[in-house]
Amino acid sequence: MSPSPSSNPLALAAVCLAALMFGLEISSVPVILPALESRLQGDFKDLQWIMNAYTIACTVVLMATGALADRFGRKRVFVLSILAFGLASLLCGLAQDVNLLIAGRALQGLAGGAMLITQVAILSQQFRQGRERSRAFAAWGMVFGIGLGFGPIIGGVILALSSWPWIFLVHGPLALLTLGLALGGVEESRQARAGKLDGAGIVLLSLAVFGLAFLLTQGSSLSRPGAMLMVLATLACCAAFVRAERRSPQPMFEREVLRNRRFCGALLGSMGMNFSFWPFMIYLPIYFHSALGYDSLHSGLALLAYTLPTLVFPPVGERLALRFEPGRVIPLGLSCIGLGFVAMYGASQWAAVNDLAILPGALLAGIGLGITNTPVTNTTTGSVPAERAGMASGIDMSARMISLALNIALMGLILVAGVGAYLQRHLSGVPDAGQVHLWAEQIAAGQGALEGLPWLAGGSAQAALAHGFGWVMLYGGLSVCGLALFSVLTFAPWRRARLGSVS
Known part of the structure; x- marks a missing residue:
């Protein structure tokens, strides 16, 4: 049975609201991490797990949800995931203990991952006409981008006007509205020969x-x-x-798909964005708040320089990919991200750093991501046969979430190591390595004034934090530039040019 045209606007509204909620829960939470650290008495590792619990849980369900939705019904799984996301958000907002918040974030991630995969399936099933389909996916991508791009400022405004629990509690009414739209607009669909669950x-x-x-x-x-x-x-x-x-x-990752050069080149682009840009957004609010002295609202405004280009520049990336092909545009976008991180590194190391000096590098990194994201998404699904598009999308999403989860943890490790190296160099006397590591973790979490911290010769806890962030920025720049190089070698666009000239 073909979907009713009258129900399509409701279905699109439901899918877009679900995308908005998913995007907000990635980009708005980093702004409140300093508040969570002080009010829930969490340490630096707790802050990492508040983010990682969400991303790892998303990864767990991404590949499973597609097969379950194909078998039991995409609308049914979508509705259940919306309900679960709303309940998990309420649990997060009511949490008075950091461990309960981490558990709630894991439940949010499970529901959010299921919600994300079913959104794509519903759009593909319910919007089949060319122009209508393009408009639906464009609207979905724009709303998703709004959630990611404006999440920091929305989080900062909520924290300034109210308190941190409302970052999560706001998803309760949003989930109810999304649930009503989904029940009224989404048509049920399932695959006759659903694949087995790996x-x-x-x-x-x-x-x-x-x-x-x-x-x-x-x-x-x-x-x-x-x-x-x-x-x-x-x-x-x-x-x-x-x-x-x-x-x-029926494996999660088919070897035939992984032998496709265009797919693998785009997959390196997916990983590059999540090696650098998105995990660093978890730590930027700490840098703005504790190293530069911004309050929550100004941290959110500063983060707009980092995230707003990701909403503005995707059409530019799409046009560039059509003109010059993705094999050139994706490595170019990754290189822009890398150069942006190198510029931020240079700004962070100035002796008398200006509060706004880091913003040009942040803007360049955001432009690079905006140029990269759309060509990556289109190439991963468009470079394989239609019957493997679902698997390609699942591999792409899994690569993004795995890279994000691991680099949230790795950037935290690098940050603590950089702060610790600064302390070792400037602390008076011969400090104990274990105590220095503890101080480094506390400074990395944004605790500028520490009891028992001896006098720092020629420095301060704030300078130690800036030094540690310099290490993280340098890692982000070098890693994404390396992946840009691997991507262009994998795409090998000169081969296509040679073949075209021969033909």
Whole structure:
């Protein structure tokens, strides 16, 4: 049965509201991390897990949800995920303990990942005509971009006018409205021959990602035998995942798709954005708040220089890709992100840093992401046969979420190491390594005035934090430039040009 045209506006509104909620929960929460650290008595590792619980949980369900929705009905799974997201948001808003908030964020991530995948499936199923389909996907992408781009300022405004729980509680009424629109507008659809669920692959991949994130965030607190055991368990999960995928009749990652040069080049673009741009947004509010002295509202406004270009420049990236092909535009966009991070690094290392000096680099990084994102999304799904588009989208989303989760943890590790190196160099006397690491974690969490911190020769806790952020910015710039190089080598656009000239 074809979808009723009268129900399509309601369906599009439901999908767009769901995209808005998902985007807001990624970009608005970083602004309130300093407030959460002080009001819930959480430490630096807790702040990392408040974000990582969401991204890792999203990764867990991304590949599973597609098969479940195909089998049991896309509308049914979409409605259940909206309801679960609203309830999990209420749990987060009512949490009075950091561990309960982390648990709520994990539940939010599970529901959000399911919501994200079913949105794409519903749009593809319900909007089949060319022009209508293009407009629906354009509206969905724009609203998703608004959620990501304006999340920091929305979070800052909510925190300035009210309190941090409303960052989460606002999704209660939004979820109810989305639920009503979905029930009234989304047509039920399912696949006659739904693929089997790769349960072993999903479990093993999730355990491997969790193990890596746990080692990066909690490894310093583990004993040597405990750390070695965790490393061995994580490596065993990685090896078992590879073996399971080779033996599975319907694996999560088909080898044929991974042999496609255009798909792999675009996948490196997906990873590049989440190696640098998006994980760094988790830490930027701490930099603005504790290193530059901004309040929550001004931190949100400053973050607009970082995020607003991601909303404005995707049409530019799409036009460039049509004219020059994605194999050139995606590496170009990644290179812009890298240069933006290098510029931010230079600004952060000035002796008398101006409050606004970091913004040009942040703007350039945002422009780079805006240029990269649309060509990446279009190329990952457009470079494979139609029957594999769902798998390609799932691989793309999984690569993004895994890269994001691991780099949230890795950037935190680099930040603490940079702050610790500064303290080692400037602390008077011979400091104990364990105590220095503890001070470094507290400074990285935004605690500028620490009890028991001795006099810093020629420096301060604020300068130590700026030094640590310099390390993170340099890592972000070098890593994304490296992935830009790998991407252009994978695309090898000169091969296509040579073939075109021969023909």
